Amino acid sequence: MAYPANYKYTKQHEWISVEGTTGTVGITDYAQSSLGDIVFVELPKLGDVLDAGKIFGSVESVKAVSDLYSPASGTVTAINEELKDAPERVNADANATWMLKLELKDATELDALLSAADYETFVSEETGH
Amino acid sequence: MAEMTATLRKTALNATHRAHKAKMVDFGGWDMPVEYSGLVAEHMAVRTGVGLFDVSHMGDIQFRGPGSLAAVQRLCMNDASKLAVGQAHYSAMLYPDGSFVDDVVVHKLSENDYLIVINAGTREKDVQWVRKTVGHMPSIHISDYSDMYTQLAIQGPKAQATLQKLTDTDLNGIKNYWFRWGKVCDLYNVMIARTGYTGEDGFEIYIPSDETTSGRVWGEVLAAGAEFGILPCGLGARNTLRLEAAMALYGHEISETTNVLEAGLGRYAKLDKGVEFVGREALVAIEAAGGPKRKLVGLEMIERGIGRDGYPVCALSGEKIGVITSGSPAPFLKKNIALAYVPVQYAGVDELVAVEIRGQLVKARVVATPFYKRAKKTA
Numbered sequence: 001m002a003y004p005a006n007y008k009y010t011k012q013h014e015w016i017s018v019e020g021t022t023g024t025v026g027i028t029d030y031a032q033s034s035l036g037d038i039v040f041v042e043l044p045k046l047g048d049v050l051d052a053g054k055i056f057g058s059v060e061s062v063k064a065v066s067d068l069y070s071p072a073s074g075t076v077t078a079i080n081e082e083l084k085d086a087p088e089r090v091n092a093d094a095n096a097t098w099m100l101k102l103e104l105k106d107a108t109e110l111d112a113l114l115s116a117a118d119y120e121t122f123v124s125e126e127t128g129h
Numbered sequence: 130m131a132e133m134t135a136t137l138r139k140t141a142l143n144a145t146h147r148a149h150k151a152k153m154v155d156f157g158g159w160d161m162p163v164e165y166s167g168l169v170a171e172h173m174a175v176r177t178g179v180g181l182f183d184v185s186h187m188g189d190i191q192f193r194g195p196g197s198l199a200a201v202q203r204l205c206m207n208d209a210s211k212l213a214v215g216q217a218h219y220s221a222m223l224y225p226d227g228s229f230v231d232d233v234v235v236h237k238l239s240e241n242d243y244l245i246v247i248n249a250g251t252r253e254k255d256v257q258w259v260r261k262t263v264g265h266m267p268s269i270h271i272s273d274y275s276d277m278y279t280q281l282a283i284q285g286p287k288a289q290a291t292l293q294k295l296t297d298t299d300l301n302g303i304k305n306y307w308f309r310w311g312k313v314c315d316l317y318n319v320m321i322a323r324t325g326y327t328g329e330d331g332f333e334i335y336i337p338s339d340e341t342t343s344g345r346v347w348g349e350v351l352a353a354g355a356e357f358g359i360l361p362c363g364l365g366a367r368n369t370l371r372l373e374a375a376m377a378l379y380g381h382e383i384s385e386t387t388n389v390l391e392a393g394l395g396r397y398a399k400l401d402k403g404v405e406f407v408g409r410e411a412l413v414a415i416e417a418a419g420g421p422k423r424k425l426v427g428l429e430m431i432e433r434g435i436g437r438d439g440y441p442v443c444a445l446s447g448e449k450i451g452v453i454t455s456g457s458p459a460p461f462l463k464k465n466i467a468l469a470y471v472p473v474q475y476a477g478v479d480e481l482v483a484v485e486i487r488g489q490l491v492k493a494r495v496v497a498t499p500f501y502k503r504a505k506k507t508a
Contacts, residue, residue, distance in 0.1 A: 036152075036365065037169040039458045040435060058487070060435055062168050062458050063365050 001029045002122075004095055008071065008110050009054075015095070016071040018110060023072050023102040026121035027059060030123050032094040035061035041053035041083040041090065043068075043100055048076045050102060052109050056101070059090070106108045137387075138450075140185035141279050141343035147220050149314040151363060157250030158408060160187045162363040171366035177287035180362040181347070184190050185338065186249035188275035190259060196268035197241045205245070206389065207209055208402035212237040217324060219397055220245075220259060223408025227388035228417060230258050231379055232352055234324060236308060236377045244274075248379045261313070262407060266457030279343040283350060284370075286503075287357035294320065294353040300332070314346045326367060328374025328501055366460075373459050375427060375468060375498035381454040382425055382437065382468055388412070391421035391470065393498075419489050423451065423474040427498035428484070430465035434491035436484035442469045443483045443490060453484065459500060466500050467493070 007015040014030035016023045033037065036087040040060040050056045057068040078101035082089065087098045104110075114122060137160040138428055146153065151162035155471040162183070165171060174180045192200050201209045206219035214237050224229035231251045234277065236244040247255045256273050277413040283292050289300050298311025298321060310320035336346050351359055368378070377383045382392055389398050389412055398412055415421055430436060441449045457466030467484070475482055478497050483490040 036165055037165055037460075040433075062369060062460060063163070065435070065437065099497075 001033065001120075002095060003028065003116040003119055005116045007055070007116060008113035008114065009122075010069055010071045010113060011122060014071050015068060016110065016113065018104070018107065021104050021107065022077065023074060023099045023104050023110075025071060025100050025102065026098045027068070027094055028092060029094045030093050031059075031066070035059065035064055035066060037062045037090075038090045040086045041099060043079050043083070044076050046076055046079060050074060050076065050084040057085075068099070070101060070102075071113055073105040077103050077106075079102050094128070098108075114115045131176065138186070140183055141183040141338045141340045142183045142347055145344045145347055146183065146341065148310065149361065151361070154364070156186070156364055157248075159249055161186060162361075164363040164365045165361045166176055166294075168365040168369065169460045170393075171360050171362040172369050174358060174360040175285040175329055175331075175362060175370055176461045177286065177368065178358045179283065179287035179291050179329075179445065180318060180360050180366065181277070182282040182284065182348050182362050182367055183341075183347070184333070184367075185279045187280055188252040188255065188273070189280075189335075190245050190250065190256065190376055192243045192245070192269060193241060193272070193274045194269045195241055196266050197243055197270075199264040200266050200269050201235060202402065202404040202487040203245050203266070203277075203290065205233060205236065205260060206406055207397040207473075209400040210235070210402065211237055212457055214239050215307055215309060217250055217308060217322060219306075221383070221389065221394065222255065223389065223406070223411075224385065224410065225407055225411060227390070227408045228385050229379065229383040229387065229389070229392075230385075231255050231384055232377060234393075236320075236322065237370065246280075251379060252273045254284060263487040275340055278335040279338045279346070280333055280335055281346065282325055282327075282331060283354075284325045284329050284362075286330060288329070288331040289356065289506045291350065291354035291359060292321070292334075295349060303332075305330075314349045316346070316430070319499065324442065326376060327465075328384050328466065328499060329370070329371035329503055332504035337360075352410060357454050368455075369460055372457055372466065372468070373461060373499070373501035375500055378455060387425075387470070388415065390415050391423050391425060393425050401456070416500055421473070423470045423472050425454070425468055426471055426476050427496045427500055428453070428456075428467040428469050428482070428493040429496045430467075430484065431481075431502075432492040434489070435465045436467040436486065436487045436491070436493060440467075442471055442493075443485055444475070444479060445490075445492075447483070447490060449485070450482070456484075462500055464500075468498070471495075
């Protein structure tokens with residue numbers, strides 16, 4: 001499992017990378033691995049306003065459905081349309097496969113998120129290995 | 130996690146699964162592999178080539194003695210008097226109200242000798258039920274051999290070619306739902322049954338449950354199937370395979386709250402076999418009253434969405450009318466399918482209903498089952 005050091009992480013297994021006031025959101029390598037074969041990603045619409053820590057969509061694998069939680073508050077400025085027809089890209093490379101982009105409302109919210117090292121510790125504690 | 134693992138039961142292949150990086154889950158109190166390389170790849174291997182499953186968590190109860198047929202006939206709804214030696218059939222043990230203790234496969238080993246294979250999650254309950262229901266009957270010896278066998282399922286169109294490399298028994302001579310004893314991987318008198326739970330051709334073999342033997346045979350089957358792209362498979366693929374084939378799963382389609390007739394398994398309940406099996410009277414009464422009020426149907430999602438276990442089924446008006454018992458994307462059919470109980474007036478093929486998926490009504494159509502049926506073998 002790889003967790004890029006320049007991303008921030010939630011305990012619900014999303015990542016966010018920030019450039020200027022734009023946040024790019026995806027799910028972690030651990031999340032895709034736990035879910036298995038992903039068949040469906042349900043995302044909000046352009047212009048939707050998301051709140052940090054609130055559900056904004058879902059990702060479904062053959063065996064399970066899992067809610068997606070927004071790592072930060074903001075307005076949706078882009079959706080990865082490729083995932084409509086090729087949701088399995090998330091399995092192939094979760095770190096490079098973004099789901100949406102946000103115009104961030106308050107960049108200081110990100111301070112509450114986990115670093116890559118903290119996230120890795122969190123996952124190992126959660127799974128017991 | 131540590132104390133949880135300690136209470137989970139393990140098959141003799143547990144270390145093998147872990148060594149091969151299987152993803153493990155708690156399945157009915159058993160620490161079992163849910164997937165190896167990936168559910169979809171494993172599912173496709175079984176549909177197009179061959180897959181190997183550890184199904185040692187299944188239980189085995191043997192009935193011997195002059196009273197054994199009478200006991201099996203009293204316990205199980207199918208007519209075991211019709212079985213020849215070396216033949217097996219699908220059956221079920223019922224409660225007096227016609228609901229399910231468990232579904233089983235009855236094997237006739239010889240005259241006065243029957244082996245019934247039961248589900249993992251219901252083992253203790255089944256054994257208690259058997260002893261309570263027929264333990265008092267004359268001339269019968271009941272043995273719980275559940276821990277004696279490692280049960281391997283080799284499934285798929287290349288299952289026969291794979292297993293044939295490991296045995297001198299002519300597998301061509303074993304018809305569907307028949308079995309023989311033969312030498313497999315240098316083990317004598319292995320029960321080789323042409324049975325399975327995938328909707329595909331395949332075999333189940335019963336070998337001694339010590340770790341060394343189990344691990345060796347597991348490895349030899351994988352090596353024999355390598356040229357056909359064999360994959361070790363987990364319970365995830367086992368579930369999607371049986372769902373495509375519309376085979377019932379205990380705790381889902383069949384349970385203590387569903388009866389044989391609404392589950393659509395009436396053809397296995399031999400009401401006229403001349404033995405008052407437990408549950409018969411209730412089934413006769415249900416039929417006399419005009420049949421069941423609800424039925425198990427196949428659903429295919431026609432709008433985007435995946436109906437899953439426990440999701441409500443609604444009329445198009447939004448009124449709740451039933452519930453999904455098993456639902457999933459179907460990896461081979463590439464559709465989103467489900468089995469669900471609905472009132473009989475909604476059970477006709479092509480009837481439109483809606484599945485409530487997290488607050489949204491998503492349209493689905495009632496379709497004929499099984500969703501998947503393997504092509505008949507061409508000679």
